[in-house]
Amino acid sequence: MDDLQALFLRDVPLLDVRAPVEFHEGAFPTAQNHPLMDDADRVAIGTRYKQQGQDAAIALGLQRVSGEVKAQRVAAWEQFAREHPDGVLYCFRGGLRSRISQQWLFEQTGLHYPRVKGGYKAMRRFLLNQLETLPATLQPVVLSGRTGSGKTRFLQTLQRTMDLEGLANHRGSAFGGQPTPQPSQISFENALAIQLLRALQTQSALLFEDESRMIGSLHLPETFFTRLREAPLVLMQVADAERVEISYQEYVVDTSAAFTALHHGDVERGFAAFSGYLLGSLDKIQRRLGGARHQAVLKMMQQALAIQARDGTTQAHYDWVRLILLDYYDPMYDYQISKKQERLVFSGSPAEVRDYLSSVGVV
Template structure:
């Protein structure tokens, strides 16, 4: 049998398969990417055992656990664990602290003829490791932030570099009033875990500088970890430039074409084929409504009417080009003045400015220094 392990760094760097035997409610509060939840106890069973532990102690709680998970139910859960083991012979299992639950799963698997290692310290220790490793990365690695007007393609810069951290990707949000996706954002802990794992991998590849997009503290409803956000406040900025026409085209692709496809996929099995387009329309109109006060009533009405006309044209003919009207107006009247103000306030931190190719070249060279 392979040994139990507490080499958390290796586990995350190599992407070893892991089976989480915590209850579903624990898993939902925070987990690691690609991990499979195969619980020893469901939420109600865990609640009963926890109450018993508080009132009568460990021995009574263990006895109750064996009573609750027995017979056919126990057989079904052992079968699920064995299926995971067979599919992932190089993996590991863990519970919250690497204690009783994971040891019991190991025992029941062994009784079924299967030897499988567990992670010492469990989820709690691995989570602590990721928090500490991200803070260490922030202390040790200088940052460079990609800034620029809306639609210049900052996310494309992040994707093109091998020494970058994708805040928006891990938060599953584009960081603006139109930034949400058809599917929900991950939980805060999941966001932090994914970000820390990416930072761990980037550093392991030898990166001496980390590149991120210039973001506020919140990315949608997710919060950038405090130590990282503090470091971002003083980091040098690299300003990305592009033409208004290209920016409108990029916004059209991201917020209209791609989002329409997301809602179509989400409603692929709906009985009413119009539901997807209705949801997409509500997304666009709701996003504009959220910045109504900052736009002002008159300009909001103008852009809202342009958007409604574009949606009507898209629904009737499939043509998306009419959306360029409200997109250009939104950039000119809302986003550009806001970003121009931010650029002025941060001017002394800007160390380079250029188009996509120039910025990628600069950051690639900086990352090798």
């Protein structure tokens, strides 16, 4: 298999036989990791290769991955191959590990499963090239608006959009962390490149949410971010009361429920994790809030958490949400938008923004 563009455009299932540590450093959205060697195997065999050469390393590998261990790994590949008959397998360079996996799978099951020429390295190089070249063909429009305006929700109702915060698994603010961790930088870039490649097959105009270079701990690739930073800006205006309601719903109600779900419905453990998330998020902006304002927000937050712990209600969180939204985020946003006025092409309510985007062919 060497048509990498078709592989990514068709969402081909990917059987990744690299070691788990390699998979966690960078992977693709449709990939599952069923390694030929685990992390300990990889270290031991790599050390043997450096000390004694390839033949000795292969001999050690065949010794470590044998018997029941070998049977279990082939069984995992067989299950994947039968569930995904249209898939392909790969290792790092498309060399020895993928050939051995392919050979063992055939010998044990009779299944011929294709492998990717050049492996992960070729796939990664292809996607990096897309991130360098595709932004030049992109005609982005950027949706801006004050914190809590519901921009992400708005994007999710449209077709010609890309949810960068969804790809990054982060809502882009100090309180934007999710219960589950962000992907690695490499995995984020891979997913972004694939989405761009797919979206630009049919139309160059795409709508993005206004983001800084950093989304949580991840950064947008320079070429792509430069294109967004130069794009026309559409400002969505939402009443303060509605913004407070949206922020309360997303950062309190939804996030609290998500932490409980992550802990398999254990309300006590979920609440403890949620409390840690809120207080930790507040700590991140302590210096920018200033001492007095930080203490005021902290007191409101602690009181709200105490009430929630006592009777499960969350309405007390409205107080700190309102204060931090209007007194902290709004002045920062007003400053940032003042520097982007030359890019502003339209401003209006969500309904008016939708009509405008339709009139210019973005949605």
